[in-house]
Amino acid sequence: MSPYAQKPPRLTLAAQYALCACVLVAQGMVAAVNLLIPQLAASALHPSASELLWSVDAYVIVFAGLLIPAGALGDRFGRKGALLAGLGLFAAGAAVSALATVPAVLIAGRGVCGAGAALIMPATMSLLITLTPPARRSQALATWTLAAGLGGLAGNVGGGLAGQFSTWRALFWAMVPLAALLALAVARLTPRSPERSDTAPDPLGSLLLVAALTALVYGIIEGPPQGWGSARVLTAFGLGAVLLTAFTVHGLRAARPLLDPRIFASPVVRAGTLGIATAFFGLFALFYVNSQYLQYVKGFPVGLAGVAIVPLTVGMAVMPKFGARWQDRYGIRPVAGGGLAIIGLGLLLVSTADGSTPYALYAVYLLVISAGTGLCAPALTVAVVAGLPAHRSGLGSGLNTAAREIGAALGVAVVGTVLASRAGGAGAAHAAAFAPAMSYGLRVVAAVLLVATVFVVLGTSGRPRGAAEEAGGGDGAEAGSVTRTGVST
Numbered sequence: 482m483s484p485y486a487q488k489p490p491r492l493t494l495a496a497q498y499a500l501c502a503c504v505l506v507a508q509g510m511v512a513a514v515n516l517l518i519p520q521l522a523a524s525a526l527h528p529s530a531s532e533l534l535w536s537v538d539a540y541v542i543v544f545a546g547l548l549i550p551a552g553a554l555g556d557r558f559g560r561k562g563a564l565l566a567g568l569g570l571f572a573a574g575a576a577v578s579a580l581a582t583v584p585a586v587l588i589a590g591r592g593v594c595g596a597g598a599a600l601i602m603p604a605t606m607s608l609l610i611t612l613t614p615p616a617r618r619s620q621a622l623a624t625w626t627l628a629a630g631l632g633g634l635a636g637n638v639g640g641g642l643a644g645q646f647s648t649w650r651a652l653f654w655a656m657v658p659l660a661a662l663l664a665l666a667v668a669r670l671t672p673r674s675p676e677r678s679d680t681a682p683d684p685l686g687s688l689l690l691v692a693a694l695t696a697l698v699y700g701i702i703e704g705p706p707q708g709w710g711s712a713r714v715l716t717a718f719g720l721g722a723v724l725l726t727a728f729t730v731h732g733l734r735a736a737r738p739l740l741d742p743r744i745f746a747s748p749v750v751r752a753g754t755l756g757i758a759t760a761f762f763g764l765f766a767l768f769y770v771n772s773q774y775l776q777y778v779k780g781f782p783v784g785l786a787g788v789a790i791v792p793l794t795v796g797m798a799v800m801p802k803f804g805a806r807w808q809d810r811y812g813i814r815p816v817a818g819g820g821l822a823i824i825g826l827g828l829l830l831v832s833t834a835d836g837s838t839p840y841a842l843y844a845v846y847l848l849v850i851s852a853g854t855g856l857c858a859p860a861l862t863v864a865v866v867a868g869l870p871a872h873r874s875g876l877g878s879g880l881n882t883a884a885r886e887i888g889a890a891l892g893v894a895v896v897g898t899v900l901a902s903r904a905g906g907a908g909a910a911h912a913a914a915f916a917p918a919m920s921y922g923l924r925v926v927a928a929v930l931l932v933a934t935v936f937v938v939l940g941t942s943g944r945p946r947g948a949a950e951e952a953g954g955g956d957g958a959e960a961g962s963v964t965r966t967g968v969s970t
Contacts, residue, residue: 491612491613491614491672492608492609492612492613492621492671492672493670495666495670496612496667496670496671496672497609497613497621497624499663499666499667499670499671500564500605500608500609500625500667500671501605501624501625501628502628502663502666503564503568503601503605503663503667504601504602504605504625504628504629504632505628505629505631505632505635506571506601506632506635506656506659506660506663507567507571507597507598507601507602507632508598508602508628508629508631508632508633508635508636509632509633509635509636509639510540510571510594510598510636510656511540511541511544511598511632511633511636511886511889512632512633512636512637512640512768513636513637513639513640513643513652514536514537514540514591514640514649514652515537515637515640515768515769515771515772516637516640516641516643516644516772516783516786516787517640517643517644517649517652517783518533518537518769518772518773519772519773519776519777519783520644520648520649520783521533521536521649524648524649525582526581526582526583526584526587527584528584528587529584529706530706530897530900530901531702531703531706531901532584532585532588533897534702534893534894534897534898534901535584535588535702536584536587536588536591537591537769537893537897538698538702538890538893538894539588539589539591539592539595540591540592540594540595540598541595541765541886541889541890541893542592542595542691542694542695542698542890543592543593543595543596543599543691544595544596544598544599544886545694545882545883545885545886545887545889545890546599546687546690546691546694546883547595547596547599547600547687547691548599548602548603548882548883548886549687549739549740549883550599550683550684550686550687550739551563551567551596551599551600551602551603551604552603552604552607553683554600555600555603555604555607556607559673559674560603560604560607560608560611560673560674561604561608561667561671561672561673561674562673563600563603563604564600564601564604564605564608564667564671565664565667565668566597566600567596567597567598567599567600567601567604568597568601568660568661568663568664568667569597569660569664570593570594570596570597570600571594571597571598571601571656571660572597572656572657572660572661572664573593573597574590574591574592574593574594574595574596574597575590575594575653575654575656575657575660576590576653576654576657577589577590577593578590578591578594578653579650579653579654579657590653594656597660602629602882605625606625607674608671608674609621609624609625611674612671612672612674631794633768633794634790634791634794637768637772637787637788637790638787638788639652639655639787640652640772640783640787641772641783641784641785641786641787641788642784642787643655644783644784644787645782645783645784645785645787646784683735683737683738683739685731685735686728686731686732686735686738686739686740687739689724689727689728689731690728690739690740692724693721693724693725693728694721694887694890696717696718696720696721696724697717697718697721697891698890698891698894699717700714700715700717700718700721701891701894701895701898702894702897702898703717704898704902706901728740729742740880740883744880748940749864749865749940749941750864750865750880751940752817752864752936752937752938752939752940752941753817753861753862753863753864753865753937753940753941754865754880754881754884755884755933755936755937755940756817756821756857756861756864756933756934756937756941757858757861757862757865757881757884757885757888758884758885758887758888758891759821759888759929759930759933759934759937760820760821760824760853760854760857760858760861760885760888760930761884761885761886761888761889761892762888762889762891762892762895762926762929762930762933763824763825763828763850763892763926763927763930764824764850764854764889764892765888765889765890765892765893766828766892766893766895766896766922766923766926767793767828767831767850767923768790768893769892769893769896769897770896770900770919770922770923771786771790772786772787772790773900773915773919774834774915774916774919775789777915778834778835778836778915778916778919779836779840789840789844790847792844792845792847792848792851793847793848793850793851794851795848795851796848796849796850796851796852796853796854796855796856797851797854797855797858798855799852799855800820800851800852800854800855800856801855801856801858801859803856804816804820804855804856804857804859804860805859808859808860808863813860813863813864813941814938814941816856816857816860817857817860817861817864817937817938817941818857818934818937818938818941819853819856819857820853820854820855820856820857820858820860820861821853821857821930821931821933821934821937822853822931822934823849823850823852823853823856823857824850824853824854824857824930825853825927825930825931825934826849826853826927827846827847827849827850827851827852827853828850828923828924828926828927828930829923829924829927830845830846830849831843831846831847831850831923832919832920832921832923832924832927833920834846834916834919834920835916835920836916861937862881864941865880865881892926895922895925895926895929896922896923896925896926899918899921899922899925900915900918900919900922903917903918903921903922
């Protein structure tokens with residue numbers, strides 16, 4: 482190599498913090514709106530129960546559907562540019578949401594925010610990987626993962642504070658200057674990554690996936706008000722099935738599909754993907770009802786309700802190290818299956834809560850769910866990566882995060898639909914009926930989760946973590962995986 486060859490750029494510590502702040506904000510907005518549902522329900526927008534659900538799920542559906550193609554766009558045209566574009570979309574969507582005078586505009590703004598988040602997440606990870614020396618790469622990945630994990634807590638606290646001291650519009654208005662400051666920091670501190678790829682974004686596959694998810698969630702949300710046998714709901718489910726079939730056929734025929742359906746020939750990949758989606762199905766169903774329970778039933782102010790979710794983070798921080806140790810000793814199957822079963826048990830415990838339940842006991846129930854999530858999430862991620870050959874480890878990374886967000890969207894849709902049918906929607910007038918409706922909804926979610934757990938246990942191979950890492954192809958495979966999807970495995 483020529484002594485005059487230019488050294489690759491490196492990230493400063495300040496640039497790493499800026500990138501992780503972008504991750505935290507994008508993840509935080511997944512959960513922040515949950516704290517403001519009671520305020521939105523009583524606002525001048527007068528949203529229906531289904532419109533409240535869409536105000537939460539619009540962000541997650543677009544986020545999940547565009548995550549992999551957004552990563553491909555960044556790989557092909559530049560990750561720094563993709564990140565700046567994502568922050569711009571995020572700010573624009575927040576402004577549209579803040580200015581909304583009807584629910585449809587709020588929902589549209591949330592969707593635009595979700596598109597921005599889909600660009601932000603993979604771009605930040607790719608920049609960290611490509612601009613960090615190999616010796617420090619694992620530390621950078623750990624920092625990114627921590628920022629993503631703290632995003633849920635930050636969203637709950639931030640949403641609670643906005644609702645406590647201002648209105649729901651304040652949350653969205655706050656995102657506009659915050660995104661602008663982050664964009665300025667990224668522009669000034671972050672160098673451009675030198676590598677570009679010829680990865681194709683597959684716009685047709687992306688469109689089919691987002692449309693199929695939207696049709697499915699629409700059918701779930703509109704079932705109670707329209708009737709499960711109504712032409713509109715049956716058409717939505719039928720259209721979703723047709724679009725998913727078209728997505729599968731396209732994936733089998735396309736030269737570079739968004740998602741190759743052949744990977745699901747592996748039972749381990751099927752089980753791991755199902756398990757990740759199932760875990761977040763239960764977790765986000767809880768997020769949706771938690772803030773409403775604490776405000777409507779327990780009478781907590783919205784700011785305190787945001788802080789009261791903190792016990793849910795304890796197990797997520799503590800349990801992964803124990804899960805990794807048990808996984809090395811006993812394999813994936815008992816750790817993944819046991820963690821999912823613990824989440825199901827925790828949801829059943831929360832379903833017993835009512836107005837007389839002490840918060841201390843409720844916090845213990847949250848700790849149970851947290852412990853199950855922290856136990857199973859790493860094992861399920863390893864299950865997906867272990868089931869794929871090394872050259873497809875990047876696809877496994879994207880599949881992990883896409884499954885997580887899809888599970889979250891479905892969890893909100895299902896539990897919100899049960900609440901709408903049992904309690905007549907959200908609002909102070911329905912507070913008396915909320916606890917019984919929450920109880921029934923969480924039992925439905927827990928039942929679905931426990932049934933899915935059986936299939937996860939049957940499908941996981943039980944291979945130890947070392948085998949999974951070997952299948953992942955080491956550092957090189959990991960670096961390659963991130964440039965495609967921007968998701969840590």
